[in-house]
Amino acid sequence: MIGKIKNKLKEVNNRNLEQKRSDELYAIGALFDTPDEIMDAAGKTTEAGYEEFDVNTPYPVHGMDQAMKLKNTMVGKTTFIFGFLGTTAALLMIGWMSGIDYQNIIGGKPFFAIPPAIPITFELTVLLGGLATAGLMLTLFNRLPWINNPLHDTNYIKQTASDKFGLVIYAKDKNFNIATVEGFLQSIGGKSIEKINFFEVREDRVRTPIFDFKFIALLAVVTVVTAVTAYGILRYVLFLPPFDFMWKQEKVLPQEKSTFFADGFSMRPPVEGTVSRGYIPYEYQGLPDSVVTLLANPLPINAEVLAKGKQRFDTYCSPCHGYYGEGDSRLRGQFPNPPSLHTDKVRQWADGNIYHVITNGQNVMSSYAKQISRDDRWAIVHYIRALQRALNAKDEDLN
Amino acid sequence: MSFDSTYTRELPLVPERSSFKEIDDVIFRPVEEAPTRKWFIAITISSLALMIGAVALANTFYFGIGTWGNNSTVGWGFGIVNFVFWIGIGHAGTLISAILYLFRQRWRTGIARFAEAMTIFAVITAGIFPVIHTGRPWLAAYLIPYPNQNSIWVNFNSPLLWDVFAVSTYFTISFVFWSVGLIPDIAAMRDRASGIKKRIYTVLSLGWRNSNRHWQHYERAYLILAGLSTPLVLSVHTIVSFDFAVAILPGWHTTIFPPYFVAGAIFSGFGMVATVLIILRKVYDMEHIITLDHLEKMCKILLATGSMVGYAYCMEFFMAWYSGYIFEQFVFINRAFGPYAWAYWTMFSCNVIFPQLFWFKKIRRNIPIMMLLVILVNVGMWFERFVIVVTSLHRDFLPSSWAMFYPTWTDLALLLGSFGFFFTCVLLFVKVLPSISLAELKAVTENAQPTHKHHH
Secondary structure: OHHHHHHHHHHHHHHHHOOOEEEEEEEEEEEEOOHHHHHHHHHHHHHOOOOOEEEEOOOOOOOHHHHOOOOOOOHHHHHHHHHHHHHHHHHHHHHHHHHHHOOOOOOOOOOOOHHHHHHHHHHHHHHHHHHHHHHHHHHHHOOOOOOOOOOOOOHHHHHHOOOOEEEEEEOOOOOOOHHHHHHHHHHOOOEEEEEEEEEOOOHHHOOOHHHOHHHHHHHHHHHHHHHHHHHHHHHOHHHOOOOOOOOOOOOOOOOOEOOOOOOOEOOOOOOOOOOOOOOOOOOOOOOOOOOOOOOOOOOOOOHHHHHHHHHHHHHHHHHHHOOOOOOOOOOOOOOOOOOOOOOHHHHHOOHHHHHHHHHHOEOOEOOOOOOOOHHHHHHHHHHHHHHHHHHOOOHHHHO | OOOOOOHHHHOOOOOOHHHHHHHHHHHHHHHHOOOOHHHHHHHHHHHHHHHHHHHHHHHHHHHOHHHOOOOOOOOOOHHHHHHHHHHHHHHHHHHHHHHHHHOOOHHHHHHHHHHHHHHHHHHHHHHHHHHHHOOOHHHHHHHOOOOOOOOOOOOOOOHHHHHHHHHHHHHHHHHHHHHHHHHHHHHHHHOOOOHHHHHHHHHHOOOOOOEHHHHHHHHHHHHHHHHHHHHHHHHHHHHHHHHHHOOOOOOOOOOOHHHHHHHHHHHHHHHHHHHHHHHHHHHOOOOOOOOHHHHHHHHHHHHHHHHHHHHHHHHHHHHHHHHOOHHHHHHHHHHHHOOOHHHHHHHHHHHHHHHHHHHOHHHHOOHHHHHHHHHHHHHHHHHHHHHHHHHHHHOOOOHHHOOOOOOOHHHHHHHHHHHHHHHHHHHHHHHHOOOOOHHHHHHOOOOOOOOOOOOO
């Protein structure tokens, strides 16, 4: 059963491969046995004035281009042009992308410089030069692909692909005449002279199928499909599951409700008794402000400390106490105005008492221990002393 | 291209012109005949290795690269070691096909096609590793500068990006070079084939008809492609070495890296080409095409490049001492005498000491010993990359973060799989395409070129 199908397929294949030929003559070919003979034959053919002829050999025969009087190939110039195009394109691309459009400081280096651009410039030069060389050599210079050339499937071409050297004169040559050409080929020593006719289907007239509308349309469709697919994947598909795992992870975010913890918070409070780094307990914590503390101000009085104190006082204290501690709140009565810091009571307090009020709070005023560091609170105390003295200057202060 | 008859002495293959047919038969035999038992055994082994690698790859994709032995100290493990190793293997192919072509070394003809195919498969194998090493291979398109939704461009100052361009250009040009070389041979196969095979070869040959009007352009293009590939192959491993040398890590940050890597790449590549050719010529009875002379010449190149690599190893030590930079000195002493000393000395003996045996002609012409030595070269060059990557990383500046690298089964299976992939590709290539360049080989046989009696 399988054997039958196989045979059938083989039959169909072979049938399709054997194309019928028309009566119109395409060329006459002759075979030669040695490279010396073919060189000789090629030279004589040019001398006889034939122009539309070709020599087919299983490998390039040295000196044949002179014998056939071929012009020098332009492949080298193509490589140069496209290689140069690659260099230019690479430099422009890198220059624009990293020098202009997306400036990024990388290791303090210039946005665009020649040395780091050299590797990619070189690679693109080679890439474009190489692709153009191979691509244009085949399509532009050799007019390939041309798989239904009438020479194919003849004894002539099969022999020359293996161990014979062939010379073919095309019917389109201006001196072509069947009898003369046959006689000429015999006279230069050609064997197995073969008349090669056109295929019945004259597709060979379309020299380069790559310029065929269907082929170009196919290319266009492939290009569009590839581009749309690539764009779709990069723009949409990669944002769908499972590729969204980076931003849709199995974890709770700070403000989210937790179903795991009994209290419903996803943020966890620190363990009981946790203290923060550098925490020093305050021994008068929670005692009324009337308590007399024995703490002395550990900071020296100098411009730096006073500047710090002023900055902190202006930030945290002045909204209620006013910039000069006179109790002139900027809060326009939203809170009860605090008493002035220039009362006798406050003036006669020890430094430790003022510190205690800032740390512990008093009446409506809450504790500022969390917002203001220990040293900054002591700096504020120094600054308050300076304010008090400024509003109550003694005579000697004027000197 | 000139085929001076003096070069053809290198290949006293077929004294009579009439035996071009015999060359056809020998070269096309593996393609046209049904696969032999030997071939089936070989492809069973290689595809089994490939399957094991595929399982490891699936494991990597499913669980992530946490399944590898990499850790936060040794962030580059087998992934990068295998990448550099396989890229290096590819270099011999281009060297044989392009550089030896420019130097008119006619003996290359018998092995060039095969070496080029090895280049292509080795570069594909290599290319897999950096992509899977990123952990998210489906985002590999980000390596290409394309206008994207984030309005950002790639970092053109990074050697890792240069690598992307170098390796992809290298693959493309090698593939083009190889394909251009294949066209006339496929055309010759087309003219012998029938049925579906003929159909396929007809399309692949592009309708090539051995015209001398075509050969003229073809040969010039081939020469130019060889000329372009030569600086390209040097640039590729130079840029791969920049991945290390541009970093400021002691043990990596050295200017000797580019030449050292290129020499090492050619060395390892020739090791691999020799390994495979020794087997291939036996399996396909091609001893008179891939001759002992070819292998002997390859041994000489192995000796030369192995000595260059040895010079680089010694020079690295000298520079570490001469620089007076204690961290560099520490890295090198740690390499040779630290916990990875076994890897270092494996590398040193396989790459530098054993190839010195190739000074003796008897050893260069003794297939079993040669086979052993070239396999050791492969082992040694894999360990060279391991030593460079792992020993430079595992003891960094902070002793508290010192760590060891232990490969997991996934690492080892991926390494095995890479060999499986490579050899499966090689075996399939040998089965479907001519593994020796027919047209080039015919052109260099005795009496293949005219004697210039008539035309000058």
